[in-house]
Amino acid sequence: MVSAARASRNDAPLIRVRGLANRFGAHSVHEDLDIDLYPGEILGVVGGSGTGKSVLLRSIVGLLRPSAGHIEVFGEDLLGLSARDRSRVERRFGVLFQRGALFTSLSLQENVALPLIEHIGLSRADAEALARVKLALAGLPGDAAIKYPAELSGGMIKRAALARALALDPEVLFLDEPTAGLDPIGAAAFDRLILTLRDALGLSVFLVTHDLDTLYTACDRVAVLSQGQVLVADRLDVVAATDDDWIHDYFHGPRGRAAHGAAHPVEEP
Numbered sequence: 232m233v234s235a236a237r238a239s240r241n242d243a244p245l246i247r248v249r250g251l252a253n254r255f256g257a258h259s260v261h262e263d264l265d266i267d268l269y270p271g272e273i274l275g276v277v278g279g280s281g282t283g284k285s286v287l288l289r290s291i292v293g294l295l296r297p298s299a300g301h302i303e304v305f306g307e308d309l310l311g312l313s314a315r316d317r318s319r320v321e322r323r324f325g326v327l328f329q330r331g332a333l334f335t336s337l338s339l340q341e342n343v344a345l346p347l348i349e350h351i352g353l354s355r356a357d358a359e360a361l362a363r364v365k366l367a368l369a370g371l372p373g374d375a376a377i378k379y380p381a382e383l384s385g386g387m388i389k390r391a392a393l394a395r396a397l398a399l400d401p402e403v404l405f406l407d408e409p410t411a412g413l414d415p416i417g418a419a420a421f422d423r424l425i426l427t428l429r430d431a432l433g434l435s436v437f438l439v440t441h442d443l444d445t446l447y448t449a450c451d452r453v454a455v456l457s458q459g460q461v462l463v464a465d466r467l468d469v470v471a472a473t474d475d476d477w478i479h480d481y482f483h484g485p486r487g488r489a490a491h492g493a494a495h496p497v498e499e500p
């Protein structure tokens with residue numbers, strides 16, 4: 232199921248990564264990696280454990296300086312910018328990290344208000360009012376705003392972290408394994424939320440995942456990382472048909488068949 236907001240390949244990429252290398256000492260994670268994110272698309276990034284999906288995300292959002300390569304975002308060469316200009320560009324990103332990363336000593340509305348106070352200089356009252364709007368946008372009930380992370384289920388924590396990622400009205404949303412740890416119903420609801428938000432807010436989404444259901448439900452394109460590079464980045468059917476052992480095991484193993492079956496139910500005669 233892919234919405235009308237699917238990216239047109241005639242558009243220039245919003246994010247254009249070329250020749251990226253990430254090395255930690257003698258350990259090379261990426262070498263000469265290229266990847267694009269098009270406006271309005273949800274790009275799923277998959278690959279075996281340790282293939283560098285999170286490292287790639289962290290390099291693009293500015294948390295990790297790559298060893299080599301170019302990262303062009305909104306037409307600007309990110310690695311060539313001054314710290315001040317970089318943070319201007321990075322303000323247009325929203326990031327949801329794997330473990331949610333909420334401050335445990337703050338209520339949800341205080342967590343979401345924090346970037347609004349720090350980056351926009353809103354008063355505490357205005358920031359918390361806007362935070363409540365963002366929490367509602369992420370599908371949380373009104374009474375959740377004054378709760379603390381310890382009082383919430385895993386699914387609610389993800390939604391609160393998503394609300395915080397949306398606080399500054401980003402144009403690009405980066406999600407690192409957003410459905411990890413959620414039960415299948417909670418994960419499916421989160422996938423639908425991502426689609427709804429993309430359509431409503433015109434977001435472009437870079438989504439690192441292991442979740443096959445997410446790929447089938449939410450992603451316009453899928454990029455597979457393997458041996459330090461992007462092995463293939465295309466529509467799911469093209470990717471699933473690519474001749475590669477990992478792709479074959481991933482898409483055509485029991486979980487892959489189940490996800491495909493759920494996305495393409497056989498119609499009763």
Ligand SMILES: Nc1ncnc2c1ncn2[C@@H]1O[C@H](COP(=O)(O)OP(=O)(O)OP(=O)(O)O)[C@@H](O)[C@H]1O
Nearest residue numbers: 255258260278279280281282283284285286287441
């Ligand atoms: N700061 C760091 N210093 C040294 N090595 C690192 C650092 N960050 C990541 N790595 C290594 O880079 C490799 C890729 O890590 P990354 O977390 O990106 O993998 P991943 O594809 O996201 O894996 P998973 O699917 O298991 O989450 C791993 O071998 C990891 O140990």
